[in-house]
Amino acid sequence: MQKLTTGTLMRFAKNSICGEQPILQVLNIKLMDSKSVNGSSMTASQYKKTQRYRLILSDGKHFLPSCVLTVQLNELVVNGQLQEYSIIRLDRYLRSDLKGQTAKMILQILQVTVLDIATHKIGNPVSLLTANLNEIETLTTSITKNVLQPKVTGSVFKQPIVPIINDLPIVPPPLSTTTTTDVDSIKNNRLFKIEALNPFQNKWTIRVRVASKTPMRTYANGEGKLFSCDIIDETSEIRANGFGDDCDRFEPLLIIGNIYYITQAQIKYANKQFNTLNNDFEMTFNNETIIEPCLNNIQPNIPMQRLHFISIDQIQNIETNSFIDVIGIIISIKDMIHGKSKQNKDYTKRDILILDRTGQITVTLWYRIAENFQTSTVRSVIMLKGASVNDFNGGRTLSVLACTQVHIDPDLPIAHELRKWYLEEGMNIDMTDLTLHSHKHENISWKTFGQVAEYESSMASIGNSEIFRIKAVCTFVRHDPVYKACSRFDCKKKLQDNNDGTYYCLKCDLNYEDFKLLYMTSILLSDSTGYQWVSFFEKESEILFGCPPEQFPCGKSKDDEEKAYQKLTSICGQEKMFLIRVKLNHYNNHDRLQFTCVGIEPIDARLMCHLYLEDIGKMSCILSD
């Protein structure tokens, strides 16, 4: 059994244990009331994220009833790792006193290692909040020597262990680089870093850059107006909000890219559902807030943006509904779509396709951003900070939310480099669209039609869709690959010709005068082991036929029919690597497997060699057995 670090809480009360990683016992865990939980329609997982646990920790001599677990560690309580009588090591923590009173000190647990569990309370600890102050005084002098020598050891958690500087920073205001005005506003406060802000502090000034700012907007829910901005310094980032009068005071003052001193604002827990920034907290300006431009606007230590780009091929590994930064080239911009959501809410959206060296992905823009998006930005660099990762048919798409920053052709080295690459090479590369198939190429099994026939029965029993890759030749194409489709967004239903210049859509139950032409065809693919009819839709058909459906000859004239015949026969004999999805469909009271092409790749000789060698390897194993 671990020994508790007796006396550590007393030192903590005097702000003198920074750097220690004390061993403590959990005496009690309790769920705190959370205001944000009330009266809302959160899902269970959202609810779980806003729950906050209060712990009573003991060092055997004293206990502190006001210890708060950071939400990222809630899982430890939920899965039972952290419970009553657990012995823990505090790896990272913060002291934060309510209204500056020692009697209301709070210990924020940021990182913890569960070492053991006892069967009972160790010792007979008394509350630290009512402990003898003199005892505290005498202890202080002997211990403070160690204050700036943090002990750093390993931990079971992912975050690097950072020595914790307690909430009252020792750093003085940088007098040499500031003017009198700057000093005035912070003379009664210490200069803090964003990293050190938390809801329990009330005397602070930060020096920050405005990285982004939303326009002022009104909201109906409660009647009011607000704006918000993302502000950053050397250490972190935080969202700042201004409501009502504070909008008028601060919104015009804050200019994106400029540096300001901000003194006093309400710090509260951020709702991670809507806040993309890497910070547990956000701030709201209030009556006591003072914002002054930093007259020395050149602060090379404060970055222009805090960015952590994820390459597009890595997005498939990112948890959905998380927020990422991404940079790519806009390679196509789709038309705006007006639609109705399942909740019968009107929306406008626009999809764009972006590309980097590793792949491409669809990005969906909504409402004003979709409406105002300039189609002339095609082939420009787009940088997204805080794009939401979504799942579609097992693949990934990105969504630009109200809180996502969108920058076209940002002046960043990575942007210039990307653009140069695109113009010199990228334009000519046939990339993988992650929207269409999320699976990593290496993970898609390579099959022959002979093998497909063998495992058809097992696939049917699983009842799932599965994707495989096959090297095959187009041997026969069904005639008339183009059809007249309902032009209403997302419908695509084949129209019935009323023969009076109008067309009937069964799905919409409406007659239309216009239509759009779309590809839909069936192609017989063959390899040396077998064959299979496979459905080809818009994108894959267009790749094979080499023209958009509007240009496919489909007139009744002899000339058109001849051209169509030439088109159809031209693709026969073409050998490609096809990505095919097999799906079990229930049709006319019986199950059948439906094969759909979801991707076409040129034959890659190097890849083929790898595949053959792998198969040969497997065969040798069987033989030697």
Place this chain on the structure above:
DNA sequence: CCCCCCCC
């Protein structure tokens, strides 16, 4: 105090 984040 917002917080809409929707669609195939």
